[in-house]
Amino acid sequence: MKLVVQVRLLPTAVQAAALEATLRACNEAATWVSEVAFARGEFKNFALRKLTYEQVKSGWNLGAQAAQHTIKKTCDAYATLKANLRAGRLGRLATLALYRRGESDLVHRDGMWFLNATCEIPEAEPNTDPVDFLGIDLGIVNIATTSDGEIMAGRELNRIRVRERGLRTKLQKKNTPSARRRLNKRRRKEARRAKDINHKIAKHVVAEAECTGRGIALEDLTGIRERVRLRKPQRATHSSWSFHQLGQFIAYKARKAGVPVVYVDPAYTSRTCAECGHIDRANRVSQAWFACRSCGVVAHADRNGSRNIRARAWELWRRGAQSTAPAPPRSRPEGQDANAAPQPVAPVVQARRFNDGS
Known part of the structure; x- marks a missing residue:
């Protein structure tokens, strides 16, 4: 059994400079070895060592062990690339x-x-005849809940945000040089973490819809920050809610996979019973639970909302609403071309207004 043991080094300034110089020389040598390997088409360790060993030692003043290790690392990198290409992981x-x-x-x-x-990136053939829709309810406590009943909870992310917010407040009050350095280092950490989570959720949702031949139903949350009134303690949590980013990620991944996306009016989705259609503010017992005052059904509130979103999307699709392509995200994630003009794509429906009779 092999174990990798990490030991922290405490070099002097002179020793640290020597270590940096050695690393720089090894990196430059590895780049040259890689160019030779690519030009000669030779990626085996023994054969490549014959071609490059003496030049690496003399040209970058490296010891025998360092020179051999540099060549081996280059061969390993090409082997990893070849394996990824064979497995389809480009x-x-x-x-x-x-x-x-x-x-x-x-x-x-x-x-x-x-x-x-x-x-x-080439797009898949659009699915113009989905068998159904996968409703997605976006929220703060639960980032996304599907009409299949799957809940992607946001409690961990929210706990991290609260901790980061408290740390930022303390560091800003302290206002020392070290505190400012720490603030600068952590300023984008929370955003990167939220973006990574949103990418994973969007990828999972699109894959689920694609493999079942369904479309995706989302709420049109345009202007929700301006419409919703909150108490002061809730404002920071609501302002950090990255629903727009998650919606964009789902839209462009769905477009790439050929999955239709429908946007519906979110009005009363949290108060409407997905079983009987009864609308009542009292139906929403708490953040987590829904209890219909008419038929008596009890369900998870977000699951009930996602079923309403799915039903509205299916109704819109059967009516033959006008199709438009979603706007490309500004951040150009995963190859999205920010300069490309939106092109009409049949299975993507934009429905800004939906009247459910309430």
Whole structure:
């Protein structure tokens, strides 16, 4: 059994400079070895060592062990790339090689360099005849709840946000140089975590709809921040609710997979009984539970809401509402082209108003 033991080093300033110089030399040597391997088509360790070993030692003044390790690491990198290509896991670099089109932006952020490249990813054949719709209720306590009854809870994310908010308040009050450095380091950590969670939820929802031949039903939450009035303790939680980002992620992933998306009016979805259609404010017993005052059915509130969203979307689809493509997200996630004009796509329906007779 092999174990990897991590030991923290405490080098002096001179030793740290020497270590950095050695790493820099190894990286430069590995880049050269990779170019030789690609040009010669030789990716085996022993054969590549014959071609590059002496030059790596003399050109970058590396010891025998460091030179051999650099060559082996290069071979390992090519082996990993080959395995990913065989398994269909192209990765971002392969995606760039296959689909990169148009402009690219070079970004320097927090001491790191990024390349934002525009890619044109082929879309799947649109599904113009879905068998049903998967309703998605977006919320704060539960980030997303499906009409199948699946709940993707947001409690962990909300706990993290509360902790981060408290930490920011303390650091801002302290206002020392070290506190400002710490604030700067953590400023985008919460946003990155929320974005990662939203990507995973969107991917799961689209995959579920695609494999069952269904469309996706979402609420049209445009302007909800302006319409909803909240008490002061609730404002921070509501303002950090990234429902718009999650909705965008679902829309563009669905478009790429050929899954139809329908937006419905969210009015009274939380007060309407999905079984009998009775609408009453008293039906919503609490944040978590729904109890119909007419038929007596008891259900999870978000599950009941998602079933109403699904029913409204199915009704709209049967009426043949006008189809439009969703606007591409501004952040260009996962290859979305921000400069491309929206093109008409048949199975995507935009319904801004829906009157349920209430």
